[in-house]
Amino acid sequence: MTVEERLAAKEAEVQAQLEELTGAQEGHARAALARCLGESEPLVVDRSTAVTAHESLGRLLEEVRLARTRLVEGSYGRCAVCGGPIPEGRLGARPWATTCLRHG
Numbered sequence: 001m002t003v004e005e006r007l008a009a010k011e012a013e014v015q016a017q018l019e020e021l022t023g024a025q026e027g028h029a030r031a032a033l034a035r036c037l038g039e040s041e042p043l044v045v046d047r048s049t050a051v052t053a054h055e056s057l058g059r060l061l062e063e064v065r066l067a068r069t070r071l072v073e074g075s076y077g078r079c080a081v082c083g084g085p086i087p088e089g090r091l092g093a094r095p096w097a098t099t100c101l102r103h104g
């Protein structure tokens with residue numbers, strides 16, 4: 001799988017999770033999530049958990065999209081802060097990484 005394919009797959013995956021999460025804020029899916037977390041105050045905890053998850057997924061989606069843009073522009077693999085190379089191991093684990101270890 002090429003980097004481009006991995007990024008495209010990741011973008012689709014995160015987007016699907018975001019949509020699922022949005023839907024999960026209504027109805028039984030929401031209660032199921034609360035039960036799954038074992039919380040005694042499902043509505044309160046569930047809402048903040050969902051918001052937090054939504055925020056981090058949203059950030060991840062932005063990162064993946066940015067990485068795809070950088071791939072097209074030719075700046076992929078270089079730190080957005082210092083311009084230095086992003087270690088291959090980091091890109092292997094997080095192909096959407098746009099900063100080096102120091103600036104991540």
Ligand SMILES: [Zn+2]
Nearest residue numbers: 079082100103
């Ligand atoms: Zn850097």
